[in-house]
Amino acid sequence: MEDDLKKISDGALRDENGHLCLEGVPLEKVAKDYGTPCYLYSHQVLTNRINSLQAAFAPLSPLICYSVKANSNLTILKLMKHYGLGLDVVSEGELRRAIKVGFPSMKIVFAGVGKTTQEIDLAVKHQIFCLTVENEEELAQVEERAIKNRSCLRCLLRLNLDIDIDTHHYVKTAKKESKFGLDLTTAARLLTRRKKWLGARIVGIHFHLGSQIKETIGYELALKKAKAFCQENNFTPEILDIGGGFGIHYAPQDQVCPITTFASVIKEALARWAKVKLVLEPGRYLVGNSGFLLTEVLYIKQRPDGKTFVIVDAAMNDLVRPSFYNSYHHILPVRKTLGGTFVADVVGPICETGDYLARERRLPGSLKRGDLLVIAGAGAYGFSMASNYNSRRRPCEILVQDKNTSLIRKRESFSDLWRLEEL
Numbered sequence: 444m445e446d447d448l449k450k451i452s453d454g455a456l457r458d459e460n461g462h463l464c465l466e467g468v469p470l471e472k473v474a475k476d477y478g479t480p481c482y483l484y485s486h487q488v489l490t491n492r493i494n495s496l497q498a499a500f501a502p503l504s505p506l507i508c509y510s511v512k513a514n515s516n517l518t519i520l521k522l523m524k525h526y527g528l529g530l531d532v533v534s535e536g537e538l539r540r541a542i543k544v545g546f547p548s549m550k551i552v553f554a555g556v557g558k559t560t561q562e563i564d565l566a567v568k569h570q571i572f573c574l575t576v577e578n579e580e581e582l583a584q585v586e587e588r589a590i591k592n593r594s595c596l597r598c599l600l601r602l603n604l605d606i607d608i609d610t611h612h613y614v615k616t617a618k619k620e621s622k623f624g625l626d627l628t629t630a631a632r633l634l635t636r637r638k639k640w641l642g643a644r645i646v647g648i649h650f651h652l653g654s655q656i657k658e659t660i661g662y663e664l665a666l667k668k669a670k671a672f673c674q675e676n677n678f679t680p681e682i683l684d685i686g687g688g689f690g691i692h693y694a695p696q697d698q699v700c701p702i703t704t705f706a707s708v709i710k711e712a713l714a715r716w717a718k719v720k721l722v723l724e725p726g727r728y729l730v731g732n733s734g735f736l737l738t739e740v741l742y743i744k745q746r747p748d749g750k751t752f753v754i755v756d757a758a759m760n761d762l763v764r765p766s767f768y769n770s771y772h773h774i775l776p777v778r779k780t781l782g783g784t785f786v787a788d789v790v791g792p793i794c795e796t797g798d799y800l801a802r803e804r805r806l807p808g809s810l811k812r813g814d815l816l817v818i819a820g821a822g823a824y825g826f827s828m829a830s831n832y833n834s835r836r837r838p839c840e841i842l843v844q845d846k847n848t849s850l851i852r853k854r855e856s857f858s859d860l861w862r863l864e865e866l
């Protein structure tokens with residue numbers, strides 16, 4: 444049990460006399476003070492992850508740009524800034540969050556498959572560190588806007604290296620058939636003509652292989668292919684951005700390479716290559732295991748055929764990952780009880796059969812209406828993918844630090860739901 448909690452929470456979640464506590468704060472008290480469902484983030488896990496990543500990659504002195512899409516709460520971003528990280532943004536909204544928190548422009552990279560003219564203008568205006576280019580027309584657009592603004596912008600060519608990562612189909616981003624990146628023929632053509640562009644300065648290469656990557660092989664292959672591509676095209680990149688993707692433990696028994704192994708494989712591959720400024724765009728690794736979704740059991744419903752549903756007050760609108768990717772999130776009862784167990788689906792109140800948080804999960808036999816469950820691994824792509832479906836208010840977010848809690852996003856009110864509508 445202790446070991447399991449370590450794997451899924453870096454030890455921040457602990458059983459204290461039969462009560463689950465996050466950084467010493469009893470989850471029952473959090474539910475009482477803030478209501479459920481609510482998102483909780485452990486400051487200890489966040490700093491632990493930042494430190495581990497920085498230490499593992501220290502020999503390469505990379506620019507670590509936290510991927511805002513994983514969790515865009517301003518307090519989380521502020522923490523990233525405090526520890527010297529930069530940001531990877533994908534939209535004007537994310538770029539404006541970065542500006543709001545006061546990130547130095549030179550620590551912002553902008554990746555995304557369809558940047559609007561307005562987004563490109565904002566990137567030029569703020570003179571961000573670099574922007575990744577995903578197609579030929581986009582490059583022309585960056586050139587036009589930069590020249591128009593009497594400026595220029597560093598650009599990286601996002602390569603589609605045709606690499607198949609062992610992860611969920613929806614989060615593979617480097618396969619030939621995906622919408623991402625430039626095929627190598629087009630990229631080579633753009634490189635040969637790169638001197639022609641004065642506003643869009645092609646200074647490097649970008650790739651992002653996918654998400655929740657558990658092994659190093661993809662990075663090895665990608666770096667090999669990217670290096671061969673640059674050599675064949677006589678191009679010495681100043682910047683090499685290898686995207687994000689480092690996986691985490693969702694289940695204690697998951698087999699995931701430690702961050703130190705990813706770092707040493709990448710270091711090894713780069714040692715045999717040019718001296719480049721390395722950029723990393725980790726999202727999930729930094730925030731995934733720091734976050735928990737706390738929920739209350741509303742009802743337990745048994746079908747005559749033996750099937751049981753535990754109906755909770757959190758739903759797919761709060762955490763869509765199980766419904767969308769069939770992903771596993773570890774679920775624990777907040778109060779430890781002795782006795783038997785039963786197997787049930789943990790489902791939300793939304794009117795969709797796909798609204799579930801867990802399927803065929805073993806739970807304590809004593810579980811009843813009013814009990815609390817905590818859903819782990821919810822720090823990345825949890826709140827950031829939440830919606831108001833079924834006119835449900837999005838949950839509040841709470842930061843837990845040294846036995847204290849602080850509200851970092853209020854629960855939405857009912858009037859928030861129709862705030863932008865006209866009657």
Ligand code: LLP
Pocket residue numbers: 510512513531554555614616651653654655656686687688689724725726727728764768823824
């Ligand atoms: N850089 C780029 C260009 C990306 O597209 C992504 C994620 C990242 C960095 C960060 O990747 P990470 O280190 O977090 O794996 N909603 C899905 C994940 C989608 C990832 C999209 N791109 C999920 O819940 O699993």
